[in-house]
Amino acid sequence: MKLTDYTDYTLRTLIFLGLHRDGLVTIQQIADSYDISKNHLMKIIHRLGLDGVVETVRGRSGGVRLARPPEEINIGAVVRAAEQDFSIVECFDRVNNRCVLSPACKLQAAFREALEAFFRVLDAKTLADVIGNAEQVISFIPLETLRYPAPGRA
Numbered sequence: 001m002k003l004t005d006y007t008d009y010t011l012r013t014l015i016f017l018g019l020h021r022d023g024l025v026t027i028q029q030i031a032d033s034y035d036i037s038k039n040h041l042m043k044i045i046h047r048l049g050l051d052g053v054v055e056t057v058r059g060r061s062g063g064v065r066l067a068r069p070p071e072e073i074n075i076g077a078v079v080r081a082a083e084q085d086f087s088i089v090e091c092f093d094r095v096n097n098r099c100v101l102s103p104a105c106k107l108q109a110a111f112r113e114a115l116e117a118f119f120r121v122l123d124a125k126t127l128a129d130v131i132g133n134a135e136q137v138i139s140f141i142p143l144e145t146l147r148y149p150a151p152g153r154a
Helices: 005-019 027-036 040-048 077-082 107-123 134-138
Strands: 054-057 064-065
Touching: 005 027, 005 040, 005 064, 005 077, 027 040, 027 054, 027 064, 040 054, 077 107
Parallel strands: none
Antiparallel strands: 054 064
């Protein structure tokens, strides 16, 4: 199983916001720090806002920040909300499944068990767990992206 870029960028965005809790962060800062599309991030921020994970402040001095403490943001829930499809194999899709082995296949159950284990691990983690090594994580973000731009440059 491979998570989509959307989910990857969603998690990176939350990590960035979790590490920068002292104020608002611009979407451009996040985009620059990870070298990803600002337009793509705007969609992610919008979705996270609808889900109540982040809050946005419009205007000249606007930006984005976490809406809840990192301890209250569950990684499993974030991944479920961001991903569209967890069909690891064709037989997970009952409508489009064409595999003739499905009625007797033991592998299908093994994949389901693996997916459940995957989410058990993620459900046991919060954003606080993920950013627990903040100093080390911050050391990998280019310093120039941490400088706050003049208001209105978001």
